[in-house]
Amino acid sequence: MATPLSAARQLAALKAEGCKVVEYKSWRSNNRNHKGSWGPVHGVMIHHTVTSGTDSSVALCYNGHSSLPGPLCHTVGAKDGTLYMVGNGRANHAGLGDDDVLRAVIAERSLPADNEANTDGNRHFYGIELINLGNGRDPWPAAQVDAAARWAAALCRAHGWNERSVIGHLEWQPGKIDPRGFTMSSFRTRVKNLLANPPGTGSSEDDMPQYINLGRTAGMQLSPDVWDAIEWDTEWTDQPGDHATGGSQFLHGPALYTGEIDIRVSGLPVGEQFQVRLSEVNDGEYTTNHPIGELIGTAGDTFAKIPITGRLPSGRGARIRVKHWHSEPVTVTGVLKVLVWAT
Incomplete structure (x- = not known):
């Protein structure tokens, strides 16, 4: 069981990993904690936004929309590699997912197929939204994917997790396709490469096509x-x-x-x-x-x-x-x- 990191510890971990971080508005107090528990946390989850444009995407993830209040994640990853902090605490990003997947993440073993939506993921996962249309054509710049891997590695390192604590939304909730444009297997390899080195010194690029x-x-x-x-x-x-x-x-x-x-x-x-x-x-x-x-x-x-x-x-x-x-x-x-x- 892992207690969620404070805002200050998150920032310190990300900066130590070599991330360029922007604190957006009142992100430290922006959360959905009044709607349910936040923690224990067991892993990090990767999403794409289905939007374009940095300013509008960051604002959307901070505020949410009429059918889903914000924050919609904890961090937004822009195409230039900048990470925008938009939430601290429970966020509306993971939704209901498979309890068998959660058990596999906790045990840091291979994931089973996600065929149920019976477990609250917003309680247990940090989430990052990467700005991408998710149509298979919108490019994934190297700086953006590297920053996302460093974000995941920073949180894993802070909690003592390995790359098996990193999953995609599509591996958690049936019917989801995000992130689309790279495989989670290759992404976890990036995180593994980073964790094999001291923070801020490693490369994540080895297996990314x-x-x-x-x-x-x-x-x-x-x-x-x-x-x-x-x-x-x-x-x-x-x-x-x-x-x-x-x-x-x-x-x-x-x-x-x-x-x-x-x-x-x-x-x-x-x-x-x-x-x-x-x-x-x-x-x-x-x-x-x-x-x-x-x-x-x-x-x-x-x-x-x-x-x-x-x-x-x-x-x-x-x-x-x-x-x-x-x-x-x-x-x-x-x-x-x-x-x-x-x-």
């Missing part, structure tokens, strides 16, 4: 019997050096990657064949072609999800190539979603 989300939103007309590389015209999430707008190469080795390409083909007759593959390229020359994913034309447009997973050697890039054999015009659009670990 880069998320690439590109699109071909304007129909790309294809010639028959030719492998054409899809040229991306939209960047939702990308990192400098990994993709030039309007180009086809989206990845550079050495790296591990996993994801999918969602394809939409227009003009393909019923029963006709369409192929998709990932190809590796080195200095403009194709070196390795990966296995083919095949679509068969259906009435109207034809859709498919093609998984892409592998290891890209140093010096090589990756492109998505497509091919058809129909004599009439065929066009393709698509969305690429890939997690990448530099090696």
Whole structure:
């Protein structure tokens, strides 16, 4: 059993961990303690806000709204890595969750599936809201995720917990999806890395993948019997050096990657064949072609999800190539979603 940290101890722990902290309004007395118990605390919970904009998001988490009074968490994590303290005490963030999950957090062991909502999480968890739309396209800057990991590590260190005391809202309450855009497994690895070093000295970055989300939103007309590389015209999430707008190469080795390409083909007759593959390229020359994913034309447009997973050697890039054999015009659009670990 752990007694909640005082406001002063929270600040000291966060600053010692290397966090940039802003005290927002009267956060030290902003709580829901009159509605129920605060503590004992057993862990920390990660959320995303489903909002954009720092000022409005911080104000919302401090004040709440008509159907859910604030504070909606204890800390808000901005995209630039700044942490805003908005609550101290019981907060409306976790809601009802699974008692089996709580027992696993207390024991610091692997989490079971959350299939019940029978336990008051607002009593037992610190909560952070990370400013993100949660749509799979809003980027997660490295500074923001690192600050969130340091926030979690600071509280865990102060209580003597390990990374197993860190959970996502989606692991606590059935039906929740937050945080969306990184895995809690990789996030816990970040916290573990920090806790393995003295406060403020470690790095949290080892296992956090880069998320690439590109699109071909304007129909790309294809010639028959030719492998054409899809040229991306939209960047939702990308990192400098990994993709030039309007180009086809989206990845550079050495790296591990996993994801999918969602394809939409227009003009393909019923029963006709369409192929998709990932190809590796080195200095403009194709070196390795990966296995083919095949679509068969259906009435109207034809859709498919093609998984892409592998290891890209140093010096090589990756492109998505497509091919058809129909004599009439065929066009393709698509969305690429890939997690990448530099090696």
